[in-house]
Amino acid sequence: MSPSSPEPDELRRLVVPTDADGERLDRFLARLCGEVSRTRLQELVRAGAVRVDGAVADRPSRNLSADEVVEIELKSRVVAEEPSLEGLELSVVYEDEFFAIIDKPAGLLSHPGANTHGASVSALARRRWGDLPALQGADRPGIVHRLDVGTSGLMVIGREPTTFENLLQQFRERRVEKTYYAIVHGEPRFDTGWIEAPIGRSPSRPDRMSIVEGGGGRDASTYYQVLERFRGFGFLACRPKTGRTHQIRVHLDHIELPLVGDVLYRRRGPHVVKLAAEAPQLGRQALHAGRLALAHPKTGEPLAFESPLAPDLLALLEWLREHHPRV
Numbered sequence: 001m002s003p004s005s006p007e008p009d010e011l012r013r014l015v016v017p018t019d020a021d022g023e024r025l026d027r028f029l030a031r032l033c034g035e036v037s038r039t040r041l042q043e044l045v046r047a048g049a050v051r052v053d054g055a056v057a058d059r060p061s062r063n064l065s066a067d068e069v070v071e072i073e074l075k076s077r078v079v080a081e082e083p084s085l086e087g088l089e090l091s092v093v094y095e096d097e098f099f100a101i102i103d104k105p106a107g108l109l110s111h112p113g114a115n116t117h118g119a120s121v122s123a124l125a126r127r128r129w130g131d132l133p134a135l136q137g138a139d140r141p142g143i144v145h146r147l148d149v150g151t152s153g154l155m156v157i158g159r160e161p162t163t164f165e166n167l168l169q170q171f172r173e174r175r176v177e178k179t180y181y182a183i184v185h186g187e188p189r190f191d192t193g194w195i196e197a198p199i200g201r202s203p204s205r206p207d208r209m210s211i212v213e214g215g216g217g218r219d220a221s222t223y224y225q226v227l228e229r230f231r232g233f234g235f236l237a238c239r240p241k242t243g244r245t246h247q248i249r250v251h252l253d254h255i256e257l258p259l260v261g262d263v264l265y266r267r268r269g270p271h272v273v274k275l276a277a278e279a280p281q282l283g284r285q286a287l288h289a290g291r292l293a294l295a296h297p298k299t300g301e302p303l304a305f306e307s308p309l310a311p312d313l314l315a316l317l318e319w320l321r322e323h324h325p326r327v
Helices: 025-032 038-046 121-129 161-172 247-254 311-323
Strands: 010-015 050-052 069-074 092-095 099-104 152-158 177-185 192-196 199-201 209-211 221-230 233-240 287-295 302-306
Touching: 010 025, 010 199, 025 038, 025 050, 025 069, 038 069, 092 302, 099 121, 099 161, 121 152, 152 161, 161 287, 177 247, 177 311, 192 247, 199 247, 209 247, 221 247, 221 311, 233 247, 233 311
Parallel strands: 152 287
Antiparallel strands: 010 069, 050 069, 092 099, 099 152, 177 233, 177 287, 192 221, 199 209, 221 233, 287 302
């Protein structure tokens, strides 16, 4: 099934001006998305495609306040076939009646999107646990946060509405400690450091995020630590304080340490040493979500979970140790 004239797939971010204080959400969207019908905008709101200050707003009649940030994902009406889940199972690290921690392989979607279809964590979670809360949108049951399709590692699944909201709040308040492991091109100048650079949608490439100077972006902060150094490469632990889309990928590229295998954010220059043809090939960015620490959403007990480095990244790391040692 295909629509006759779908709207473009696009994410728009709008700040509520003073003169729109108290205005209904659907009226505000209609005023600023004039090319989209109000009926269609109401459909998108009910489908969970609109967020206000980072939280899903699924009531068209919701009243807005000045300075709130409204984000709307304009989706085409394409209806995708239900993807096959045959032969796929979630790797569950922890589960109870309130939430679960899974270890996502690279190549598996966190959830389907306007331009991305296929097997996903959300579909596999629904098959395993049945109906799940969809506080992040109707197409994202159980999904508390997401990992890029090419990123492997730990994800949180919410199983019960009240504790799901608690998990979301922990992420919003930056109380969840996340550690990612990255293999990068280039040799870091310092052993540790903070990358403080605001991130926003790229004006020229809507599929990309970029560093936004002079206002307009959202604050973003990433701490990194060098774990190993090689000739032309590095192995880092990254701990993002904020959780912006593609944050680690954009931040590392910004300081001229792009991720190995990242075709979307791939800086070229004399500092980028290419991997030899005989090196292990990844087919994805060298990024792994290796550690999560949070409070149990029901009891408050502090919990920490770890995932070993994915086999393809471990193979590349061992190859670098052999062929690119520091002398």
